[in-house]
Amino acid sequence: MTDLLLRGVQLADGSHRDLALRGELLVDPADLGPGHRTVAADGLIGLPGLVDLHTHLRQPGGEDAETVASGTRAAARGGYTACFAMANTDPVADTAEAVSHLAELGRREGWAEVVPVGAITKGLAGQELAELGLMHRAGVNLFSDDGRCVQNAQVMRRALEYVSDFGGVLAQHSQDDDLAGPTACCHESAIGGRLGLPPWPAAAESVIVARDIELARLTGGRLHVCHVSSAESVELIRWAKARQLPVTAEVTPHHLLLGTAELEGYDTTYKVNPPLRTDEHIEALRQGLVDGVIDAVATDHAPHTPEDKDHPFDVARPGMIGLEQALAVVIETMVASGRLDWSGLVERMSTAPARIGRVADRQGRPLEPGQPANLVLIDPSRRQVVDRAASWSQARNNPYHGRDLPDPVLATFWRGRATYGWDNL
Numbered sequence: 001m002t003d004l005l006l007r008g009v010q011l012a013d014g015s016h017r018d019l020a021l022r023g024e025l026l027v028d029p030a031d032l033g034p035g036h037r038t039v040a041a042d043g044l045i046g047l048p049g050l051v052d053l054h055t056h057l058r059q060p061g062g063e064d065a066e067t068v069a070s071g072t073r074a075a076a077r078g079g080y081t082a083c084f085a086m087a088n089t090d091p092v093a094d095t096a097e098a099v100s101h102l103a104e105l106g107r108r109e110g111w112a113e114v115v116p117v118g119a120i121t122k123g124l125a126g127q128e129l130a131e132l133g134l135m136h137r138a139g140v141n142l143f144s145d146d147g148r149c150v151q152n153a154q155v156m157r158r159a160l161e162y163v164s165d166f167g168g169v170l171a172q173h174s175q176d177d178d179l180a181g182p183t184a185c186c187h188e189s190a191i192g193g194r195l196g197l198p199p200w201p202a203a204a205e206s207v208i209v210a211r212d213i214e215l216a217r218l219t220g221g222r223l224h225v226c227h228v229s230s231a232e233s234v235e236l237i238r239w240a241k242a243r244q245l246p247v248t249a250e251v252t253p254h255h256l257l258l259g260t261a262e263l264e265g266y267d268t269t270y271k272v273n274p275p276l277r278t279d280e281h282i283e284a285l286r287q288g289l290v291d292g293v294i295d296a297v298a299t300d301h302a303p304h305t306p307e308d309k310d311h312p313f314d315v316a317r318p319g320m321i322g323l324e325q326a327l328a329v330v331i332e333t334m335v336a337s338g339r340l341d342w343s344g345l346v347e348r349m350s351t352a353p354a355r356i357g358r359v360a361d362r363q364g365r366p367l368e369p370g371q372p373a374n375l376v377l378i379d380p381s382r383r384q385v386v387d388r389a390a391s392w393s394q395a396r397n398n399p400y401h402g403r404d405l406p407d408p409v410l411a412t413f414w415r416g417r418a419t420y421g422w423d424n425l
């Protein structure tokens, strides 16, 4: 690893500084040796490495769609230095052995830190609690059955009680299976009726959010609401936060940018769970993110093979990739419009996710001497027309294909190592 001096970097607060990287750390520029490389970084912005609370890396069991290596390369391309790897793999990550194996795979093959998420219930079946305590001892703090929602309120209550003993967090995929069953795939609305697609009403999400907020109040256990997609959910979380309940929430880049109109052509790339919704919901999500009601942006990066997607709309697998364009979408929807400044973006894409996921000792740190050298160097004025064929992810289900978006990431450093873009400097 070459020592590196980045001269004149603009930080999120608008100040300018020389950033010195030596080994895995940021150091005082005066402490760099004589052999270091110097890069003029005038006009570039340096941000703490992004942290994604919600990534599907698909390994083990889904390596034809994505692997730890390919998924974390996509993460590095998008400016991320950490990914929380969801538990709905095959086999499910519901034991200490499984999460330890994934963490080890991440250390060996990852281009970003891989933080395993443990399942809440065995096999994601929603019945019996998984080895929550043993997984915690193996380093897990965030638990989720994502892909599925814990339907049984008593199981959810017990899980919240269990993890509150060690400060764990339950990340819930909020979807009432009776209101939005396995074929539900289109926001319940006029367009859904016209297209003849099975309805996924916003209430199927918010009834679970309301229930879980009450369970968080009852137990004191920490609830994190995954991929909030409706205005009603935002209002419920706002209500919970006003009462200081232990509730946090995330929104995806695709729910901030894309709406039901994308479904007109029945392109299964736009099938996602929860579904894309209408303008009033999109606006509520953006405002919730501005207000801090929604704490974080998380990608729900969900790689699929073409075979998984090559079906009629109501049968195709839900999910879209997002790691490489997440920062671009947040810049486009929130920063370019003046609704978030760079500090606000850093809070929602790095600091808050690191705090919620309990990795704030090493991720989401300020860019100061003595801190781990986890950072992304961006030029927000660069743009590109997204080409899914150029993706660093193995998957091609990219909902931004053909769209003109910012292309901000010049280089990403994880523990001092350039995981993306060394040649761009």
Ligand SMILES: [Zn+2]
Binding pocket: 146, 147, 148, 173, 226, 227, 273, 274
């Ligand atoms: Zn989900």
